Amino acid sequence: MAGHPGQYxxxxxxxxxxxxxxxxxxxLGLVKQALxxxxxxxxxxxxxxxxxxxETFPDHRAGPGLLGLW
Structure with a gap:
């Protein structure tokens, strides 16, 4: 996975x-990794x-909120 070193x-x-x-x-991240x-x-x-x-354009804050990070 390209980008910031900790992203992967x-x-x-x-x-x-x-x-x-x-x-x-x-x-989507999991699909990208799988591809x-x-x-x-x-x-x-x-x-x-x-x-x-x-959803047409999903809320990008869902993951951190679901994990209690927000």
Missing amino acids: SIAVNYFPETAALGDPDAM ERGDASGVERWAPVIVAQD
């Missing part, structure tokens, strides 16, 4: 938990959930 660690540790709680940004690794099952797990959401 954050993604690995927090995206699965926040995605399971409904955070679309975390789900980068060639992990079809990871894409198949989260991509349909993202597409099925009825």
Whole structure:
């Protein structure tokens, strides 16, 4: 995962938990990671959930709030 050095660690540790709680940004991060690794099952797990959401532009604060970080 390109970008800030700590991003991959954050993604690995927090995206699965926040995605399971409904955070679309975390789900998208997991799909991105799966695509980068060639992990079809990871894409198949989260991509349909993202597409099925009825929000036009999801609230990006959902994950930290769901974890009690806000």
